[in-house]
Amino acid sequence: MTKPPKSADNLEIFLTRQGLSTLVGVLIELPCDHELVQARLARLHLADRPDKLAAGFRETLTPGR
Secondary structure, eight states, X not given: OOOOOSXXXXXXXXXXXXXXXXXXXXXXXXXXXXXXXXHHHHHHHTTTOHHHHHHHHHHHHSTTO
């Protein structure tokens, strides 16, 4: 197995060379094991719903939850 590129520039070049289906497959796998990725994708999903996105942020900021 090859190692991914170390620098951000090399990583960007590497990722742009991958096929769309490969990248989608990786993104589908990541949230299962990485809570931060799951949260980021959830926010992206709500990007066109600012009211829902703001409600989610308010929940995060409310103490005691």
